[in-house]
Amino acid sequence: MKCPPFEYHRATSVDDAVAALAAAEDSKILAGGQSLVPVLALRLARPTVLVDVNRIPGLDGLDVRDGVLHAGALVRHAALARQALHPLAAAAAASIGHAAIRSRGTLGGSLAHADPAAELPAVLRACDGAVVVAGPDGTRRVGADALFVGALQTDLAEPEMITGVELGVPDAWGFAEFARRHGDFAVVSVAAARFGDRLRVVVGGVAGVPHLLETSAPSGTGALDEVAGALADDVDPSSDLHGSAGHRRALTRELARRALADVITEPAREPT
Secondary structure, three states, X not given: OOOOXXXXXXXXXXXXXXXXXXXXXXXXXXXXOOOHHHHHXXXXXXXXEEEEOOOOOOOXXXXXXXXXXXXXXXXXXXXXXXXXXXHHHHHHHHXXXXXXXXXXXXXXXXXXXXXXXXXXXXXXXXXXXXXXXXXXXXXXXXXXXXXXXXXXEEOOOOOOEEEEEEEEOOOEEEEEEEOOOOOOOOOEEEEEEXXXXXXXXXEEOXXXXXXXXXXXXXXXXXXXXXXXXXXXXXXXXXXXXXXOHHHHHHHHHHHHHHHHHHHHHOOOOOOO
């Protein structure tokens, strides 16, 4: 199918993008387009204006300051997968789709789309991260626990855009997911991050938002089974064409074991 008609605006700055979003009756941001374009092609969305943010300078940087990765919203999945500043984010980004998708899709776009099966929203919540948001009233910082409010729903207002992402760099980490085919969305994914004696484990694909279990960081193989079992008991998945609730619960337990293996049984390690 063809996309519905729309006007196109190429933004030259964040302020220009925000102004264009606010001026239109129904507008959408075009970055990587990997989520938006299929929706347009199916005519599930009919924006009057597309605001292209790809040429805005300064939104593709990556650096670590005070134990936090600061990433621009236009960082491509492929770049995130290649970097070594935040290994958990790299592992998750490497699991996204196929090479063509990773070369175009953006970190900010994935978080704004808020697909409950996507990898990066789970990482953002596991790392107790946040996004920097620009809008007509200025800039604000939104924590991961407040950003995701439902499946494909965020706290962002219509004329707002994500400009930056903050991800705490964990002392130890793990990531595991199960997809029916290579490149498919994960049926279930688990991201685990340890910060000192604090452990945050997040499950994607079992609820409308990434599901968080936060606890003190135990050690030993017995603790691994305990945390994996507690996480499986804590989720409340639904059944759909990709699997039953029981199937997702069993996947949660097994994937949690895999993601937590290094985090729990090994000493805290510095990311490489």
